[in-house]
Amino acid sequence: MLHNQTKETKEVQITIDKLFAETQKLADNGYRFIIADVFEAEDNFELIYEFGKDYDATTLRLTVAKGSEIPSISPIFFNALLIENENQDIYGLKYKGLVVDFGGRLYMSQDEIEAPPQSMAGINISLVKKWNKKADNAKKEG
16 A cells, blocks of 8 residues: 555635745645646636645636736746646736747747637637638648
8 A cells, every 4th residue: 555645635716826826835845737727707717727746636726817917837847838838829818937938839830820719618700710711821822
């Protein structure tokens, strides 16, 4: 049997100004960053950060207004830079202090046309049609 199998799961509601400090506390206590999820509502986003240590899990949950600048946790957990860049690309979130900021091009080179608009709350059909037209024109030119 392995030691430290407490299997404790804890969820903590925090505010945006506490994200970095709470993440640092978890790192100082030996937790690792697992993943961050984003849920989009009409006026805000709900961010859920998952951390683990042995068999214990801690979730930090916060709600941020659209347009808010979110402190990056990548200076604490370097691997967070990928999901934070992806969240910027997909949801339009803005993280301050990212260790590496791909500027909206995590999955696309500078030569590619812009990424299609995406949203978990629904896809704006007019924007998709506009993007498809740009893609068709780029194919014809290239």
